[in-house]
Amino acid sequence: MSVLECKDLCKNYGHAPALDQVSLAVEPGHIVGLLGPNGSGKTTLIKLANGLLTPTSGEILVCGMRPGKETHACVSYLPERTAIPTWMSTAQLLDFYGDFYADFRRDAAEEMLAHLNIQPRQRIKQMSKGTREKVQLIMVMSRAAKLYLLDEPIGGVDPATRDYILSTIIGNYNPEAAVVISTHLISDVEKVLDEVIFINQGRVVLQSSVDQIREEKGMSVDELFREVFKC
Amino acid sequence: MLRKLMKHEFRATGRIMLPLFLILLVTAFGANLSTRGLMSTQYRILDVLGGLLITAFFVAIVGVCVMSFVLMVQRFYKNLLQDEGYVMMTLPVSVHQQVWSKLIVSSVWFILTVLAVILAACIMAFNVSFLGEFFQGLRGLFRELREIGAYYAINGTAIAVELIALTFLSLVAFCLQFYAALAVGHSFANHKMACSVAFFFGFQFVLQFLGGTGIFAFDALNLFDFLPSWQLNGMAAVHAVLIFCIVLVVLYSAIFYAITTFCLKKRLNLE
Numbered sequence: 001m002s003v004l005e006c007k008d009l010c011k012n013y014g015h016a017p018a019l020d021q022v023s024l025a026v027e028p029g030h031i032v033g034l035l036g037p038n039g040s041g042k043t044t045l046i047k048l049a050n051g052l053l054t055p056t057s058g059e060i061l062v063c064g065m066r067p068g069k070e071t072h073a074c075v076s077y078l079p080e081r082t083a084i085p086t087w088m089s090t091a092q093l094l095d096f097y098g099d100f101y102a103d104f105r106r107d108a109a110e111e112m113l114a115h116l117n118i119q120p121r122q123r124i125k126q127m128s129k130g131t132r133e134k135v136q137l138i139m140v141m142s143r144a145a146k147l148y149l150l151d152e153p154i155g156g157v158d159p160a161t162r163d164y165i166l167s168t169i170i171g172n173y174n175p176e177a178a179v180v181i182s183t184h185l186i187s188d189v190e191k192v193l194d195e196v197i198f199i200n201q202g203r204v205v206l207q208s209s210v211d212q213i214r215e216e217k218g219m220s221v222d223e224l225f226r227e228v229f230k231c
Numbered sequence: 232m233l234r235k236l237m238k239h240e241f242r243a244t245g246r247i248m249l250p251l252f253l254i255l256l257v258t259a260f261g262a263n264l265s266t267r268g269l270m271s272t273q274y275r276i277l278d279v280l281g282g283l284l285i286t287a288f289f290v291a292i293v294g295v296c297v298m299s300f301v302l303m304v305q306r307f308y309k310n311l312l313q314d315e316g317y318v319m320m321t322l323p324v325s326v327h328q329q330v331w332s333k334l335i336v337s338s339v340w341f342i343l344t345v346l347a348v349i350l351a352a353c354i355m356a357f358n359v360s361f362l363g364e365f366f367q368g369l370r371g372l373f374r375e376l377r378e379i380g381a382y383y384a385i386n387g388t389a390i391a392v393e394l395i396a397l398t399f400l401s402l403v404a405f406c407l408q409f410y411a412a413l414a415v416g417h418s419f420a421n422h423k424m425a426c427s428v429a430f431f432f433g434f435q436f437v438l439q440f441l442g443g444t445g446i447f448a449f450d451a452l453n454l455f456d457f458l459p460s461w462q463l464n465g466m467a468a469v470h471a472v473l474i475f476c477i478v479l480v481v482l483y484s485a486i487f488y489a490i491t492t493f494c495l496k497k498r499l500n501l502e
Binding site: 013014047050051052053054069070072073075077079081082083084085087092096099100101 | 232235238239242243246310314315316317318320321322323324325420497498499500501
């Protein structure tokens with residue numbers, strides 16, 4: 001069964017369409033790149049999967065259900081911005097995730113935080129922007145979820161942090177789960193992807209495996225992206 | 232899950248309210264010192280200090296009351312409709328649990344604020360004879376109640392309970408009016424806060440309009456012409472009016488609650 005499925009999904013903001021007749025399916029055990037230029041509808045799609053937006057028409061199913069509190073229990077979501085409560089200390093944040101998510105692996109999170117020399121009593125607001133993003137990613141990746149939805153996880157961070165983020169994703173995701181990474185920084189994520197979905201102006205223009213692109217088109221995902229989205 | 236939401240809500244709000252309560256009680260102690268002679272010494276500096284302590288006490292009372300109210304609005308706004316909303320609205324909990332947790336915790340802080348202010352006032356007014364006078368007053372009250380009879384004692388207590396319930400429910404309704412205005416305002420793409428303020432006053436206008444026209448309509452019904460034998464004594468009328476007001480407040484609270492949950496479920500539009 002697909003962990004994420006969209007059927008003729010449409011979302012309009014006023015009269016402007018953000019997603020138009022999107023149909024796709026994401027299977028478990030795959031790392032999928034949701035790739036497209038800015039404003040292509042990537043974040044809208046991820047928000048719809050999280051129930052943060054309601055579709056204008058069509059259907060979106062997560063683990064076979066419409067987004068709601070049941071699907072929230074099996075989805076681990078990394079928003080495009082730092083959303084963890086900044087007044088909390090790291091220990092309080094661990095309590096928070098542990099309280100609400102049965103699949104939260106506190107020991108894994110503590111190990112990753114210790115690796116970054118982040119003290120349990122340290123407050124989130126005392127951390128730099130980059131450290132906050134790392135802490136948020138650690139919380140998200142410490143869950144044994146069925147679907148990870150990561151919205152721009154490497155946007156706005158330095159190359160060293162990008163490597164740390166990608167290695168944290170690869171090293172900690174549940175292998176039976178699907179990971180959807182939304183980004184426009186293709187070259188950085190290409191090496192970790194199994195599959196890609198190209199999205200432009202709210203429409204899916206391509207869904208293919210990375211190996212297929214390399215074999216059939218003879219080019220990397222980054223090269224194909226530049227060709228498809230040439231201005 | 233509601234219990235867990237409330238636990239973290241208390242954590243978030245307690246770090247602000249508890250120190251404020253402590254400040255209030257400390258300033259009450261300071262004000263007590265002033266009333267016990269600090270301001271009537273021959274030393275001008277002690278007079279000034281006494282005056283400052285009294286001022287600090289009143290500022291603390293206002294501060295605690297304002298803060299409990301501001302916190303109620305701010306927690307809903309920041310925690311559900313701003314960046315933290317991305318975490319909160321994707322928790323495996325229902326929108327109803329989210330709203331109830333905010334509502335219950337805010338109500339608890341309102342009650343604790345009232346109790347803290349009463350306690351602070353007692354600390355400020357406390358002297359050796361204070362407790363004696365207080366209990367003497369209570370004894371006098373019960374003696375008088377016995378004298379005027381069980382009818383007035385029971386009805387008086389019932390009216391007090393009804394008034395307290397009405398005050399508490401009005402506060403809850405007031406919270407829900409803010410929640411509804413914020414939820415509706417933030418479902419728009421632009422000028423979210425301006426829309427929220429406009430909706431708050433819009434709701435207020437509608438309530439007053441309906442209340443005003445309701446009274447005129449009730450008067451125009453001429454109920455007593457239809458029911459000439461229906462007589463209500465003064466005490467029953469007071470109860471009837473208070474219970475009617477309670478039902479009315481519960482009704483418009485329910486409407487604001489429905490608006491809030493509908494917007495958070497169907498029209499959530501985080502930046």
